[in-house]
Amino acid sequence: MSQKPVCVAQISDLHIKRPGALAYGRVDTAKALERCIAALNEFAPAPDLVVISGDLADTPTPEEYDHLRRLLAPLKLPFASIPGNHDSREMMRTAFPASKYAQSSGALNQRIELAGLDLMLLDSSVHGKPHGLLEPPTLEWLDAKLASAPERPALLFLHHPPFKAGIWHMDRQDLFNADALWEIVRRHSRVRLVATGHIHRATLTMFAGVPTTICPAPNHAVDLDLAQLREPSFKMEPPAFHLHVWFPGEGFGNLVTHHVPIGQFDGPHPFFGPDGKLL
Ligand SMILES: [Fe+2]
Structure with missing residues (x-):
């Protein structure tokens, strides 16, 4: 039986501000998102879903979410989002009223079925704090949902990485109860990816x-300062998104994550000439 692959695009850390405002006085995050959306709209095959893994807004304010909604309007693909440390649960509930959250208040967790694949979107935000935490009801919900369909592969999405990346000022604001997530992931072999x-x-x-994985952003990158040489800094590195492609097959099938740079690049050029010979 051959089933179609399922493509999940992941974009992250949009940091949308009010119109005209630049992040850190320098980064036009709205323009960056426009370029990202153009790349997503052009991609073939069209991804089945776009997951936005947190930090949709920057401050946050309702004006920023209004701006975000206007920027997302040209996106031709369905999307789902989870909060990051720069977001507000209440403002996100208001901004995206059609979202089907598992709980009517509190954490914005979601389970999304895409053909034979389950996506678990986990809210790791802590009001007013930069670090992440999965609240006990979120952990219980995740454990129960994973137990309910053990044969289906599942991808977990959350904003905060549950590991140290080696960048000191980010590592002190990672997922504080990574051990609790570790226990659950170990219990359920159907978890095939943790995407942050x-x-x-x-x-x-x-x-x-x-x-x-950690998904890159469409805007600025946190400086890869592994030696603690500088104050917390960012760089304008090439923007990108992730494309998680699940190929159904024996067992849990196969999952491949592609890193997709955003921008105009020379090519594609053929490898072979009209005579079929390698050029
Ligand atoms: Fe963040």
Whole structure:
């Protein structure tokens, strides 16, 4: 039986401000999101869903979410979002009233079925704090949902990485109860990926035996300062998003994550000439 692959695009850390305002006085995050949306709209095959993994707004204010909604309007793909440390749960509930959250108040967790794949979107935000925490009801919900369909592969999304990336000022604001998530992931072999954001850099590690990623941002990147040489800083590195492609197959199938740079690049150029020979 051959089933179609499922494509989940992940974008992260949009940091949308009020119209005309620049992040840190320098970064036009609205323009960056426009370029990202153009890239998503052009991508073939069209992703089945876009997951926005937190820090949608910057301050946050209702005006920023209004601006975000206007910027997202040209996106031709369905999307779902979870809060980051720069977001407000209440403002997000108001901004996206059609979202089907698992709880009617508190954490904005969601479970989304895409063909044979389950996505678990986990709210790791802590009001007014930069670090992350999965609240007990979120952990209980995740554990129960994962137990309810053990044969279906599942991808977990949350804003805060549950591991140290080596960037000191970000590591002190990671997921504070990563051990609780570790226990749950270890219990459920159907978890095939833990996908996060927060650090604005493409990063890969293993967590509880599962590939675990950080999605880059469409705007600025946190400076890769592993030697603590500088004050917390950012760089305008090439923007990108992640594309998680699940190929159905034996067992849990196969999951591949692509790093997709955003921008106009020379090519594509053919490898072979009209005579079929390698150029
Ligand atoms: Fe963040």
